[in-house]
Amino acid sequence: MSSRTARFFQSTLFRSTAAAGAVVGGTILYLDFIKPKKKPEIVTSYRPLKKNYPVPPSREDLVKNLSGDDGKKFDVLIIGGGAVGTGCAVDAATRGLNVCLLEKTDFGSGTSSKSTKMAHGGVRYLEKAIFQLSKAQLDLVIEALNERGNMLRTAPHLCSVLPIMIPVYNYWQVPYFFAGCKMYDWFAGKQNIRNSTILSREQAEALAPMMDTTNLKAACVYHDGSFNDTRMNATLAITAIDNGATVLNYFQVDQLLKDSKGQLYGVKATDLETKKSYEIKAESIINATGPFADKILEMDEDPQGLPPKEEQKPRMVVPSSGVHIVLPEYYCPTTMGLLDPATADGRVMFFLPWQGKVLAGTTDTPLKTVPENPTPTEEDIQDIIKEMQKYLVFPIDRNDVLSAWSGIRPLVRDPATVPKGKESTGSTEGLVRSHLLIQSPSGLVTISGGKWTTYREMAQETIDYVVKHFDFHGKNIKPCQTNELILIGGDDYSKNYSARLIHEYKIPLKLAKHLSHNYGSRAPMILDLYASSDYNKLPITLAADETFTPSHTSISPQNSLSYQSFDEPFTIAELLYSLKYEYPRTPVDFLARRTRLAFLNAREAMSAVDGVVEIMAQDLKWDDATKEKLRKEARQYIGNMGISPKKFDVEKFTIK
Template sequence: MTKLAVGSLFIVAGGFAFNSYVNRVTRSDGKSTIKPFVTHLPKPPSRDELLRRLGRPISSDEKKHVSIKDVQSKFDLVVIGGGAVGTGAALDATLRGLKVLLVEKNDYASGTSSKSTKMAHGGIRYLEKAVFQLSKVQLDLVIEALHERASILENAPHLAICLPICIPVYKWYQVPYFYAGCALYDMFAGSQGIRHSYVMTRHATLDEHPQLNPNGLVGGLVYHDGLFNDARMNVALALTAEQHGATVLNYMNVEQFLKDGDGKSKGVRIRDIDSGSEYLVGADALIGAAGPYSDLLISMDKSENGLPDPEALSHPRMVVPSGGVHVILPEWYCSEDQGLLDASTPDGRVMFFLPWQGKVLAGTTDVPLKKVPENPVATEQEISDILGELQHYVKFPVRREDVLSAWCGVRPLVRDPSTVPEGEVVASTQGIVRNHLVYELPNGLITITGGKWTTYRQMAEDVIDYTIQHVSTLNERFATRPCTTKHNKLVGADSYDPTFFCRLAQQYHLTETLAKHLASNYGDRAPIICELFLRYPRLKAPIGLPRPEGHDYSYDDFKYPFTLAELYYCLDYEHVRHPIDFLARRCRLAFLDANKALNAVDEVVDVMARRYGWSSSKKTQMKQEATDYIEEMGLVPNKTSYGKVE
């Protein structure tokens, strides 16, 4: 204990001395210019235009005997998977000059990339493990993530903000211990630091967090990390790659790898989920960025005919699947300006309670999964565990009925499949380091998985570096092209500044809530939505507004700033194909309030049916798909993480 105290005091002193370096203050030089609003942009390529780049669809007869010789188009690179890493890799490769095709089986961010803790962070819990386990691997992971955190904040300032996070302290001896850890965290961020950590008194802590249980409270330790909108950032990555020339397509499933004469994977047979049309595409290299589903692609590379092993996800070798559940609670469960960190849960994890999109995000759990579920869901037990942990800190009752939404994401914890004995089962995932792995299969598939959202850019850089270095045809042409994504702003960031919402409110006569919502989700593209308000006033109506007959409106009907104009914008500019794309991943309503999202399904389906010319049966199918998805977000009790597919 004496050594711990001396060590903590030493680190505290060092951290305090480092304060002037890390705690940089940005001041206006008075010379910044305000760029005019962008009120019109050319629409991105249509679905049909993008599909034409793949060549003609193959006929039913051709499907029976496909060959690499039958490809209808050729790309330098095909990226499989439209999550954070896949879209990040597509952007990186496109900026280097490669001709890139990205295909995603569902929607962008439909998997783990929309179900994170929404934090751009180094991982303060990993730092603790690095110190106490003397683990250089853990420390390297923290330092890498801290530097990548700065890149996210710089490249997508409309989607990512700095958030103070308070660690409530209930024992005096914990103050130097926690401060020492936070000081190290600041120090390892170096010049990429955000703001310096500090201690709050008991009274200041309760002023900021009045919901906290005051009994025994000593004070609070505040450190800083990034908070962001994960699904919208994922979409921004896809749109930015497309803006620079990549062909990006959602709802395109890779049915088969096409092999050359040497058995190498040099193309794909892909199917349009909505139309059923299939295309044969060749490539110099295939990159698998499927996250938890990587083992399925690995099985396709291994097989002689390029077809997947249907049991690959039931017995994964590369991915160690772990389910992480989060819940959304009303705004009164947390401060509007600071998050909370529970640093000492019974099973050794940490728990976050964060203000996000006007609500409170709480999580996460860490439950090993025997197989990779197609549609993971939050179980009642995990929801109960999160609420029980929150009750330790909140002085009023924490109620299950306060849960507005809940979801489960599958962490793609990774191991080298060549070192894994057949049939080995991992009983716990807590000891597995959250680093990433670039792995080349014998037949040429290059897989990238592991890591976490914050390090997506570095993961993308690593896999593109590896691909160019090890694929001779690409090395000859692109070896001298460096990665440029470190400081490459994403769609929506170019003309954005922190006062953007103020100017929106002034020019378009918006409420502060609506102006902030549009600015912080669409950045400098928000005026395009506002122009729709002017041209079509009915589009300013909230999504899912109850019909006037026999309904007395209340504040609750208008509490969310999601409008019809936003839906029309996303249909025009953001490749929304299914209603759940909009309700869950563009406007995030399903993640914020599942009941409200259910109320909006009919209206969204009607608008999309008119746009896409859906038949009555197609409308019914889309409505059912959206309803099933939303109901499993905490509205119906789920006994297992596998939901209805179990």
């Protein structure tokens, strides 16, 4: 190369370097000195607490909406108040449709309250998708990963990110599991919440000292979402009401009403509290009853819309029972879950921190029929204990099982492909957890299957279908709004909301976290109820063995706000708030679903029954016979939630 050429290249390189330096320097100058700075986070996340949320209509006012002017017709009538049913109600109401939802018992009383409490894509489905070359499984994973991000965004107070550790006991499995975790991240795309990583044996042991690390080689960690399922369900119901929907629990659909052409135009339903019957008309009817979808389909097959006289085997739903147990917090790391990727029968099992306890499960037992109130068997409980014991350095005490429950997993198939008499279920292994949307000749739209994580997309697909196939007489219907809609309690909420409660009310951290993570920005109203309620003048015995006087101004060992008189997250103010804003109608509604006490510690919930009955009776005007009936029902329900036989008198439904 000539000297002239060399000088030319040197000159060009110098100019290029200078230009690049100028660009970098100019960018730094702009970003650091010229571009306006964002406001400090304290300005946006530490605003004064909002306490003036309006009181929703009473149940009596909602019932009046059913018997208005003659000829009144709802645009959409939804049967079923679980995750998908209430999700459909929110979606339809926010589009401007006139919505009615009827739930036979309480919101989320079935499958929707008995999940694994995870907003997740499903690592096991990803493994099946890859090794079985199943597009259906892969589509489910991608759909659920996308909806996981939506749940974390639209209900930030109820959903949080949870790291999950996979212990690896063979060297060859380390790259295998880690590759699976990274694919899980990759398929999440922009919705990925955090990147997977590998921990050494020493790191895993430090994070999980209760885990047996004798033969541990490493641990892979991926991330999913954790949430409070029934709090989410109740929040969806009151969000729908807040947007104008008529949402009612304890309303039983007795008959589907059909015209002379066999087309549906409404339902006949009974208010189970007053026993009054209503004829409710609607342009479209949605069957969102989850595991009980076949019950409504059977009514639809009858020319008169009546249920069959004899029990039928399900044709659409292939029921499977999943059991979970709850243990004290020392059985698992407080900030990280554990995943058993290969149990003795080929399933996966989770051990997760949840609400200050440890949730373990689930089993998978095929059923021939769908029970109204499934209960866990002692064999199911022992199966989970046996599986969990493989990972622990100390023995599991059966008396440590605080609660247990059984939920029905609604795996589905097209009923048109299942002739009557051929309903035999067999194994559920080959069924995908995707959902199914069908319309019958009468016009009944049925949505079933799926899982909690995909509830919003299932609701959107259902309402999209209804809008497209039914005539709403020129009504201006908005597109789906739920992708961005913040659910009640999530507005004005930030992850440090508990600090705001502590500064305002001078309460302990444990109570502040409990209220903020379960009620979000509505928590201040609960704390204010102490000051305004007559109950702060009277000693009342509830979840604790001691008597205390609720007050947010005085601190004492007997004050429930101090949390020194009992361990479980339950306060009288939550009951008062729930009665005013969340429509509980029985003690079980409150103890199991508005709060999660029965799911967290059945023995403590049992001791709280009498106090809850007394307070609810004053508010709901129960007579002595009603009080005794509901007291007995609550004890029976809680008594079937896995309390050790050594601790529970099954004849008297009392703790020994």
